Amino acid sequence: MVANSSLTARGETFFLNLRFMLIVTVFAGNAIEPLIHSLSGMHSLYLWIFSFHMPLFVLVTGYFAGKSLTGAAGRKVLLQIGLQYLIFQTLYSVLDVSVFHAANIHHSFFAPYLLLWFLASHACWRLLMLGMGRWSRAAQIIFSVSAGVAVGYLQLDGIWFSISRTFVYLPFFVIGYHFSFEAFARLYNKYVKIAAAAASVLLLLLLGTLGSELPLGWLYGSMTYMQLDAPEWYAGVYRLGMYGLQLAASLAFLGWVPHRLSRMTDWGRRTLYVFLLHGFVVRLAAVSGIYAYLGNAAGATLVLLCAVAFTVLLAQPAVKRWLHPLVEPSVDWMISLQRAALRRSL
Numbered sequence: 553m554v555a556n557s558s559l560t561a562r563g564e565t566f567f568l569n570l571r572f573m574l575i576v577t578v579f580a581g582n583a584i585e586p587l588i589h590s591l592s593g594m595h596s597l598y599l600w601i602f603s604f605h606m607p608l609f610v611l612v613t614g615y616f617a618g619k620s621l622t623g624a625a626g627r628k629v630l631l632q633i634g635l636q637y638l639i640f641q642t643l644y645s646v647l648d649v650s651v652f653h654a655a656n657i658h659h660s661f662f663a664p665y666l667l668l669w670f671l672a673s674h675a676c677w678r679l680l681m682l683g684m685g686r687w688s689r690a691a692q693i694i695f696s697v698s699a700g701v702a703v704g705y706l707q708l709d710g711i712w713f714s715i716s717r718t719f720v721y722l723p724f725f726v727i728g729y730h731f732s733f734e735a736f737a738r739l740y741n742k743y744v745k746i747a748a749a750a751a752s753v754l755l756l757l758l759l760g761t762l763g764s765e766l767p768l769g770w771l772y773g774s775m776t777y778m779q780l781d782a783p784e785w786y787a788g789v790y791r792l793g794m795y796g797l798q799l800a801a802s803l804a805f806l807g808w809v810p811h812r813l814s815r816m817t818d819w820g821r822r823t824l825y826v827f828l829l830h831g832f833v834v835r836l837a838a839v840s841g842i843y844a845y846l847g848n849a850a851g852a853t854l855v856l857l858c859a860v861a862f863t864v865l866l867a868q869p870a871v872k873r874w875l876h877p878l879v880e881p882s883v884d885w886m887i888s889l890q891r892a893a894l895r896r897s898l
Contacts, residue, residue: 563733568820575823577605580859596760602771603801614728631883672714677725696722701788720773748807819867
């Protein structure tokens with residue numbers, strides 16, 4: 553019992569560390585996007601980040617969902633996700649119309665605003681896992697991969713309801729939900745971790761030399777095959793290949809993640825704040841015109857350092873104290889209304 557408890561604690565520490573490292577890459581990836589067409593190094597880094605950061609982020613989300621998928625806890629999480637989506641979809645849309653003026657944005661509650669696709673998809677992943685609850689693990693994985701391939705054939709814009717990303721990333725949520733840290737810890741010993749970290753660096757170098765041929769749309773997961781200019785009937789094979797790349801990149805990146813408890817572990821508990829708030833920072837930087845002065849190696853380095861600094865800043869306890877009602881709004885009143893309505897119906 554003590555050994556299992558210790559292993560569970562080690563697993564939580566590992567995944568919190570991973571979650572913080574991933575939110576750093578999310579912030580950095582979005583921050584350097586304006587530079588990727590002018591600086592080849594930033595383009596390579598961008599490709600490398602997108603090869604693993606969202607698959608792993610979804611995997612981590614699935615791992616932690618195991619504690620709160622069903623029952624009252626599961627219903628509360630779904631209600632909170634829905635309320636978070638309504639709040640931030642409204643905030644980002646209002647600011648976009650008045651300040652950001654981003655191009656090619658659909659201002660609709662049915663089309664998640666940029667990063668908010670993750671909230672919409674998270675709710676759907678939970679509902680899909682509930683629906684697959686009685687299936688075997690193998691059946692869940694087979695279905696999720698098949699759905700991720702099949703969704704690309706739909707003749708529609710993949711951003712609506714976040715339908716494309718929901719199914720494209722579903723396999724990683726399922727894998728995370730069933731992830732065994734015990735088996736992982738046995739496999740990723742000291743030497744395997746070193747080899748994995750080295751493979752991650754090698755992938756970065758390979759993407760730097762060969763990545764110019766890789767369309768970014770395939771890494772985003774938000775587009776159908778029609779939108780990716782792949783009308784062939786066998787386009788699904790390309791997505792299977794992308795799954796292979798993302799899985800390999802994710803396994804390699806895990807070699808960098810520390811197992812020990814540290815400040816990073818604590819910061820990893822508040823990555824939701826970084827995720828939902830960093831878009832304001834990135835958008836304000838874009839409209840400020842500052843990127844016109846950062847189109848060189850020194851400027852790109854400054855952008856990356858600022859991304860890390862802002863990530864740490866937004867993960868501080870003080871930010872949670874100040875913005876808790878906005879980022880993690882209470883849904884107790886909604887639960888009370890549901891209970892009152894149920895009592896009236898009896």
